[in-house]
Amino acid sequence: MATKDDSNRNNKKQLKLNSMFDAAYELFVTKGVNETAIDDIVKKAGVAKGTFYLYFKDKYDITDQIVLGESTLILKEAMHATMKEGIDNFIDATIFFIDHVIEHFKNNKKQLKLMYKNLSWGLYRKAIADPNNYTEMRELAELVFNNIEGSGVKREELDKTMFMVIELTGSVAYSSIILEEPAPIDEMKPILFKTIRKMLG
Amino acid sequence: MATKDDSNRNNKKQLKLNSMFDAAYELFVTKGVNETAIDDIVKKAGVAKGTFYLYFKDKYDITDQIVLGESTLILKEAMHATMKEGIDNFIDATIFFIDHVIEHFKNNKKQLKLMYKNLSWGLYRKAIADPNNYTEMRELAELVFNNIEGSGVKREELDKTMFMVIELTGSVAYSSIILEEPAPIDEMKPILFKTIRKMLG
Amino acid sequence: MATKDDSNRNNKKQLKLNSMFDAAYELFVTKGVNETAIDDIVKKAGVAKGTFYLYFKDKYDITDQIVLGESTLILKEAMHATMKEGIDNFIDATIFFIDHVIEHFKNNKKQLKLMYKNLSWGLYRKAIADPNNYTEMRELAELVFNNIEGSGVKREELDKTMFMVIELTGSVAYSSIILEEPAPIDEMKPILFKTIRKMLG
Amino acid sequence: MATKDDSNRNNKKQLKLNSMFDAAYELFVTKGVNETAIDDIVKKAGVAKGTFYLYFKDKYDITDQIVLGESTLILKEAMHATMKEGIDNFIDATIFFIDHVIEHFKNNKKQLKLMYKNLSWGLYRKAIADPNNYTEMRELAELVFNNIEGSGVKREELDKTMFMVIELTGSVAYSSIILEEPAPIDEMKPILFKTIRKMLG
DNA sequence: GATGAATGAGTCTTCATTCAT
DNA sequence: GATGAATGAAGACTCATTCAT
Structure with missing residues (x-):
């Protein structure tokens, strides 16, 4: 059974993921993919750089x-x-x-x-x-x-x-x-x- | 009137230019534009790096x-x-x-x-x-x-x-x-x- | 007196420990110590990363x-x-x-x-x-x-x-x-x- | 014929090279190779990071x-x-x-x-x-x-x-x-x- | 005890561009 | 015009370690 803890954690996880998606989308659309550094994405998303590599290969x-x-x-x-x-x-x-x-x-x-x-x-x-x-x-x-x-x-x-x-x-x-x-x-x-x-x- | 010196100089100039074009074309076609560094071009062309910027903006x-x-x-x-x-x-x-x-x-x-x-x-x-x-x-x-x-x-x-x-x-x-x-x-x-x-x- | 629970727990503990030893040995021998990340070890051992630090300093x-x-x-x-x-x-x-x-x-x-x-x-x-x-x-x-x-x-x-x-x-x-x-x-x-x-x- | 300019330039080149060797040696000997970052070397040598890679592969x-x-x-x-x-x-x-x-x-x-x-x-x-x-x-x-x-x-x-x-x-x-x-x-x-x-x- | 998501400092590496000669 | 040594900002990626659950 999924505990309340689990779902809380998963929520947080999803939140991070979403904030990265949103940040990246925003940046890709405004500056272009090539002009966007991963640093830009994580800063905008408010997560650590390692977090990015936790979810994406590159x-x-x-x-x-x-x-x-x-x-x-x-x-x-x-x-x-x-x-x-x-x-x-x-x-x-x-x-x-x-x-x-x-x-x-x-x-x-x-x-x-x-x-x-x-x-x-x-x-x-x-x-x-x-x-x-x-x-x-x-x-x-x-x-x-x-x-x-x-x-x-x-x-x-x-x-x-x-x-x-x-x-x-x-x-x-x-x-x-x-x-x-x-x-x-x-x-x-x-x-x-x-x-x-x-x-x- | 164009002197012989002038034409010699121009020939040399053209030679350098051509060797850069050839080198760049060759590299672009084999490795792709993004994967080709200006360093690669000038090395292959046999000219100095500064020379590249004499003829091309980037x-x-x-x-x-x-x-x-x-x-x-x-x-x-x-x-x-x-x-x-x-x-x-x-x-x-x-x-x-x-x-x-x-x-x-x-x-x-x-x-x-x-x-x-x-x-x-x-x-x-x-x-x-x-x-x-x-x-x-x-x-x-x-x-x-x-x-x-x-x-x-x-x-x-x-x-x-x-x-x-x-x-x-x-x-x-x-x-x-x-x-x-x-x-x-x-x-x-x-x-x-x-x-x-x-x-x- | 050691209860049955205790011994069960100890067994589990020993199991985890062994799987980490085995995984690490395997990886050290194939890839070398320096090339092996703790992440590799715990993944191969099937335990969580935190568990590693429960048993080993580094x-x-x-x-x-x-x-x-x-x-x-x-x-x-x-x-x-x-x-x-x-x-x-x-x-x-x-x-x-x-x-x-x-x-x-x-x-x-x-x-x-x-x-x-x-x-x-x-x-x-x-x-x-x-x-x-x-x-x-x-x-x-x-x-x-x-x-x-x-x-x-x-x-x-x-x-x-x-x-x-x-x-x-x-x-x-x-x-x-x-x-x-x-x-x-x-x-x-x-x-x-x-x-x-x-x-x- | 090597001009004075050339030799001046070569001297400078050699100076940079030597300062990198000296810095690296000093650091390797005090901290060990693994504990020395290339950053440490170039900072100590007073050259730019790129200069290091101009002379050494890694x-x-x-x-x-x-x-x-x-x-x-x-x-x-x-x-x-x-x-x-x-x-x-x-x-x-x-x-x-x-x-x-x-x-x-x-x-x-x-x-x-x-x-x-x-x-x-x-x-x-x-x-x-x-x-x-x-x-x-x-x-x-x-x-x-x-x-x-x-x-x-x-x-x-x-x-x-x-x-x-x-x-x-x-x-x-x-x-x-x-x-x-x-x-x-x-x-x-x-x-x-x-x-x-x-x-x- | 066990988990695994999150961290972020640390490190390497590249490369366009400049500029003194 | 030509050179090529030097630059250093920029970027990608890693990984040991922590800690809330």
């Missing part, structure tokens, strides 16, 4: 965890919104989903920067490999996008096409939101969506 | 120059090849051009890595701003791609669409050549090209 | 205890073997004894390394100071080597000479077994024994 | 150089003294030589500690491998000890026996000078020398 460990966690949140949120919308067409649902994510990043430019520079497919592959994790996400994805019929793309090409859709969206979102290049995101969106429709149509 | 200065120079070379080459092909249809020409670049990087994976991580639109913007520079490139581009009629995209949307084509190509090339994700480049190419045709059609 | 405390314990075992064993041999000549007995120890270390190179680097006369002095301890060993030594007549060395010089014999044996064994320097132990042995005979003769 | 690099350098000095000195003595008998010369070294260490206990803990045959092997180095030493050794006839040891066993003599001397010197164990060096010497005579006789 800076890239905490970076990965943060990026993965945040991106999961964003994706889940977008899926929930898409589901709630009750769109029964695959392409429309995809566009709605993408729009939702883009809108999120329009309001979180710094976060976008962090995600874009530090999120890799490899990271996702590793995360998904753990079956305990990500069951909810997989279930969600199935619910939202299972209606494959809506796409004109052949089944065997759909995965690769979806990969391209995602990569394209990422590139365009990053470039237009962060650099306003070649145009601000709101000018890019219609063309992006038109393109995506063509890709999936 | 490591990112020389990185930019190298990346820009190499990418210009690659693009020019691809344009020449496309021109020589004498394709009179815009989409076909674009596809041929892209294929040429992809093939180049298939044989130069390490270079692709370097370019992808260090080439930014900002860099190009700065470079193109100098009118002396890049006249040849602009002329080439005009010769190769001036036949806009071939595209079904509206004139006012063409720039943005081309931007997307380039971004998509970059993403897919990098991912499939370097990481073989989601599939090796040769499996991705047909779908990529089909997609580009849709985008421009 | 790493050198457990090192000393291990080294002393192991060396005592080895010496006792060699004495028993020598006794069993029933050699009635002091020099022959000594040589037999030394040979036994050398053979042991030939088969336990890593242990030899640990012992040689961490066994000091000071350690022995401290241990022997406790009269409770080492009575068995003293008795054994007397039984085995009491027949002093066999040596040509003057009584008052014998202790010092024996000290030299031991030091020489240690040096030579370590060097020739671990480093094969200046020659492998089997080449060194005849000369070592001839030398020892000269020293004691 | 602490063990400078340790090796110091130990090797000092030991070479001591040996050369002892050889010169032995030569000057004009002893024509191998054993007598050896004893004289060893006595000289022991006397040196009697007056430099801390140095003995440093040497004993950090001098290894491996170190010597590496140093002697460089032919430029150590020619003087080899020549000296030949001059001093070439008269092999004085020894009763068979030629093929002499090397190994000399190795033992050296190891024994080292062990006894260290133990009796530093720990006065089993007796002070002056009590040990006659017996040590008698033993060495037996070994070589």
